[in-house]
Amino acid sequence: MAVIMERTxxxxxxxxxxxxxxxLALFLGALLSDVTYFRSYAIQWNxxxxxxxxxxxxxxxxxxxAAIVRLFRTRWRARSSLYALLLLAAWVLGFIDALVHAxxxxxxxxxxxxxxxxxxxxxxxxxxxxxxxxxxxxxx
Amino acid sequence: xxxxxxxxxxxxxxxxxxxGASPSPEQYGANPELPAQQRGLLPDMVIAKPAAWxxxxxxxxxxxxxxxxxxxxxxxxxxxxxxNGDILVAEGRGGNAAKLKPKDVIAxxxxxxxxxxxxxxxxxxxxxxxxxxxxYELKTVFAKDLNAPYGLALIGDTLYVADQDALLKxxxxxxQTQADGPPVKVTDLxxxxxxxxxxxxxxxxxxxxxxxxxGSNSNITERGMTAEVDRARIWQIxxxxxxxxxxxxxxxxxxxxxxxxxxxxxxxxxxxxDELGPNLVPDYLTSVxxxxxxxxxWSYWGQHVDPRVRPQNPAMVATAIAPDYSLGSxxxxxxxxxxxxxxxxxxxxxxxxGEHGSWNxxxxxxxxxVFVPFxxxxxxxxxxxxxxxxxxxxxxxxxxxxxxxxxxRGALIVADDLSNTIWRVTPNTPVVTEPAPAGSxxxxxxxxxxx
Numbered sequence: 001m002a003v004i005m006e007r008t009x010x011x012x013x014x015x016x017x018x019x020x021x022x023x024l025a026l027f028l029g030a031l032l033s034d035v036t037y038f039r040s041y042a043i044q045w046n047x048x049x050x051x052x053x054x055x056x057x058x059x060x061x062x063x064x065x066a067a068i069v070r071l072f073r074t075r076w077r078a079r080s081s082l083y084a085l086l087l088l089a090a091w092v093l094g095f096i097d098a099l100v101h102a103x104x105x106x107x108x109x110x111x112x113x114x115x116x117x118x119x120x121x122x123x124x125x126x127x128x129x130x131x132x133x134x135x136x137x138x139x140x
Numbered sequence: 141x142x143x144x145x146x147x148x149x150x151x152x153x154x155x156x157x158x159x160g161a162s163p164s165p166e167q168y169g170a171n172p173e174l175p176a177q178q179r180g181l182l183p184d185m186v187i188a189k190p191a192a193w194x195x196x197x198x199x200x201x202x203x204x205x206x207x208x209x210x211x212x213x214x215x216x217x218x219x220x221x222x223x224n225g226d227i228l229v230a231e232g233r234g235g236n237a238a239k240l241k242p243k244d245v246i247a248x249x250x251x252x253x254x255x256x257x258x259x260x261x262x263x264x265x266x267x268x269x270x271x272x273x274x275x276y277e278l279k280t281v282f283a284k285d286l287n288a289p290y291g292l293a294l295i296g297d298t299l300y301v302a303d304q305d306a307l308l309k310x311x312x313x314x315x316q317t318q319a320d321g322p323p324v325k326v327t328d329l330x331x332x333x334x335x336x337x338x339x340x341x342x343x344x345x346x347x348x349x350x351x352x353x354x355g356s357n358s359n360i361t362e363r364g365m366t367a368e369v370d371r372a373r374i375w376q377i378x379x380x381x382x383x384x385x386x387x388x389x390x391x392x393x394x395x396x397x398x399x400x401x402x403x404x405x406x407x408x409x410x411x412x413x414d415e416l417g418p419n420l421v422p423d424y425l426t427s428v429x430x431x432x433x434x435x436x437x438w439s440y441w442g443q444h445v446d447p448r449v450r451p452q453n454p455a456m457v458a459t460a461i462a463p464d465y466s467l468g469s470x471x472x473x474x475x476x477x478x479x480x481x482x483x484x485x486x487x488x489x490x491x492x493x494g495e496h497g498s499w500n501x502x503x504x505x506x507x508x509x510v511f512v513p514f515x516x517x518x519x520x521x522x523x524x525x526x527x528x529x530x531x532x533x534x535x536x537x538x539x540x541x542x543x544x545x546x547x548x549r550g551a552l553i554v555a556d557d558l559s560n561t562i563w564r565v566t567p568n569t570p571v572v573t574e575p576a577p578a579g580s581x582x583x584x585x586x587x588x589x590x591x
Contacts, residue, residue, distance in 0.1 A: 041450040043364040050241040099181040102243035104362040104415055107179060107448040 012130060016070070019063035020087070020130065024123045026056030027094065031116040038113055046108060050101040053116070057098060060091050060123065079129060086126035094119045167422050168522050172466035174441060178417040184502045188254035188537035193559055196538065199529035200565050203484070206527065209269075209276040209553075210562040214261025216555040217338070218396070218475070218543035219562065220292035220587065224314050226268045227276070227545075227553060229562060231261030234288030234304035234337030240363065251499055254537070256558050262286045264301065266317050267562065274566065283310060283319040291341025291397070293350060294587045295379065302339035302352055305331035307377060326350075327382035330370040333357045336411075338474075342397035343587070345404040350377045351387060353394030353408060360413050360448050361437045372436045374408065374428060390434035390460060396476040396543065398491065400427070403517055409473035409493055410463065412440060414500040423473050425493060425512060425519060426463035435460035465519040470498035471506035475544035475555070479511070482550035484567045490514040492526060492552055494541035507531035509541050509554055527554060527565060539563075 012020075033049035036042070067084040074080045097115035101108050167173055193208075200206045210216075214231040221227055239245050263286055268278035283301070291302035299312040301323065308323035329339050329352060336355025343350055356372040357363050374394055376387040393411040400407055406428040412421035413436070421440040438453045439445050442462030445452065467473050475494030479487055490513040497507035507530040510523035530539040539556040546552055547564075550571055554563040 043362060046362075047240045050243070054242045096181065098242070102183075102241065102246075103179060103448075104358070104360045105448040106450040107360075107415070 013066070016063065016066045017130070019059050019066065020123070020127050023056045023060035023063055023090075024120070024127055026052045026059065027090070027116070027120045027123050030056060030097075031113075031120050034108075034113045034116045038109055041106070043105065046101070046105070049112070049116070050098070053094060053098050053101060053119075056119075056123075057091065057094050060087065060094065063087060064091055083126050083129045086122050086129060090119050090122035090126060093122065167419060167466050167468045169465060169519075172422045172441070172468075173419075174422075174444060175417060175419050177420060177447075179415050183415050183500055184418055185250065185499055186502055186504050187250055187499055188497060188504070188507070188531065188540065188558070189535060190254065190256070190558055191532075191536035191538050193538045193561075196529070196532075198527045198539065198563060199525075200527055201486075201525070203568050204565055205568055206563055206565045207274065208561045209274075209564045210265070210267050210279055211560065213265060213560045213562065214258055214263070215256060215557050216261075216265075216542070216560060216562055217290050217557060218292055218340075219545045219553045219555050220294060221545055221547045221553065222294065222312075222314070223587075225272075225547070225549060226266055226317075227547075227562070228282060228292055228299075229265045229267065229555065230286075230289040230292055230301065230543075231263055231265060232286065232288035232290070232304075233260030234290070235334045236337075237333050237335045237357075237363075254499060255540075256560060258560055260288060262288060264289060264292075264319075268317070274564070276562075276564075278317070280317050282317065283323065285322070288337060290338045291352065293341045293343040295343050295347040295350075298379070300326070300341060300343070300350060300379065302329065302341040304334055304337040304339060305329055307339075307341075307350070307352060307382075309379070326379055327377060327384060329375075330354055333363060333367055335363065335367075336371075336393045336395075338393075338395055340395055340397045340408070342399055342406065344406075345399050345401075348378075350379050351375065351397050351406055352377060352384075353391070353397050355393035355395070355411075356436060359415065360446060368437070374406070387430060388428045388432045388434065390432075390436045390456075391428075392436040395474045396494075397428075398476045398478055400517065401478055401480075405517075407476065407478075407491070409467070409476045410434070411472055411474075412469070413437075413446065414470070416446070417469075418501040418503070419469050422466035422469050423471050424463040425465045425467055425473070425476065425491065429461065432461050433459050434463060441466075465512065467493060467495070467510070467512075467523065468505055470501045472496035472498060473506075474542045475509075477544045477546045477552070480546055480548060480550075482548060482571050483546065483552065484550075484571055487511050487524075487526065490519070492544045492546065493523070494544040494554060496540045496542060496557075497531065497537070504531060507537060507540060509544055509552070526552070527563065530556070530558075 030052040037045035263284040264282040266282040267276040288304035293300045299310040307326040335357045340353030357367040373389040375384045377384045394408040439457040481488045495506035509527035511526045540558040543555040552565040
């Protein structure tokens with residue numbers, strides 16, 4: 001355990017990593033549900049998408065807090081800032097996406113689909129920035 | 141953290157950008173102005189802030205008086221004046237729609253702030269003014285253990301009550317103050333989900349049929365089309381057998397029905413869809429054409445396509461007929477009653493409409509009882525204020541009108557489901573009217589809650 005802690009001091013706390021990865025999975029689920037609703041008009045996919053997105057926002061919110069705390073405690077300031085910024089952008093657009101999802105029936109489309117794509121890309125990029133930084137000890 | 145706040149602030153600004161106040165166009169009559177559809181990131185919402193009446197009263201025209209004849213009720217919705225002048229009040233709160241989206245949870249919480257916290261009575265209360273002095277000294281429970289009763293109609297000696305899930309009947313003899321026993325079910329009514337749960341009721345002039353208004357199960361199909369089977373329509377029911385057929389369809393939420401004296405035509409007030417902007421879609425008053433399709437969900441006001449509904453249905457849109465008379469968007473008409481000469485010359489020919497009031501609009505509308513004048517049997521001109529002051533200049537809301545009923549002796553009965561009051565409006569000088577000519581047919585006379 002001590003060895004692990006030593007190696008990961010400047011990397012993600014495992015819980016932090018789980019939060020980001022979990023949020024990404026939910027955002028991806030929301031996107032896939034949006035795609036399915038767009039193609040099928042079956043309303044349940046619209047409901048699924050709304051809840052997946054809401055769940056992703058809650059988890060990403062905690063990840064964002066952790067990312068901000070990390071900003072003050074890391075030696076890798078530039079990479080951590082980029083990570084936090086990507087996560088913040090994903091959260092803000094995800095929140096707007098959630099408001100769009102609150103529209104009724106097909107009024108969510110195509111805006112929600114476009115926003116969901118962007119949110120997944122941003123959250124994915126945040127995870128990549130963080131993990132790549134972690135594996136190589138901060139040197140990309 | 142600063143950056144976060146800044147961005148959150150920016151996001152909020154974007155969000156609120158959708159909520160500008162907009163001038164309301166003249167949206168009354170047969171050809172209302174229909175602006176372009178709009179929807180910001182948040183729907184425009186202004187929810188009523190309830191307050192007590194205190195010493196205040198609703199405002200009525202000069203030469204009329206208003207009085208609370210019953211208070212402390214359990215969400216009064218529709219009323220029926222019985223042949224001896226007794227008034228029946230249907231009290232209740234229905235609906236059991238599941239919350240399907242995060243939006244439903246949040247919007248449900250917000251909208252509940254604008255309604256009464258009182259529990260629905262699920263009963264019929266009888267009010268009696270035995271000596272005709274305008275004080276209804278008797279207030280007694282006529283029937284209880286009902287399930288969100290709403291529409292009321294009397295045909296001969298049978299009282300029909302439309303619960304949110306079934307059409308029921310009681311035997312009624314004039315003077316009775318309590319039902320003989322539990323009701324008998326005439327037929328089930330569509331009640332799965334029951335997003336729009338009210339079941340409006342009217343009896344045909346000859347007493348041969350009952351008409352039941354059944355609202356849609358969603359704003360605009362967001363619960364899926366399978367939830368809309370047998371919804372957004374008016375049923376014609378044979379009270380003898382319980383058999384029904386769709387009399388007219390595509391009426392999103394027909395909240396009150398009335399039979400036009402003389403012609404026997406069925407009229408309805410219908411609440412239209414939300415979230416297309418403050419000035420869409422107008423709620424309306426219309427004569428109901430047998431077999432007519434009025435657009436919901438695919439189109440509104442005739443053939444204006446609603447793009448939120450998929451798959452679209454151009455074939456049905458092509459058959460959609462426009463209603464007769466726009467009452468204005470979001471006024472939430474929940475009551476309609478044909479007037480009589482006993483209401484005074486100015487308000488003799490036309491209908492009274494109870495408007496519960498808007499939520500989906502930056503400038504609130506409705507929250508009043510209007511009079512729509514008729515000429516040659518058709519609505520004409522602008523609605524006139526009849527009972528106002530439910531929403532005060534101070535922005536507080538003291539009452540919300542629902543059902544309206546004309547007492548043939550010369551009074552308008554208004555149910556108010558926010559202050560849980562029944563109001564009675566009378567001309568100060570009783571109007572002397574010629575007795576109505578006797579009915580030409582020998583059929584039992586029928587009265588109903590919207591009549």
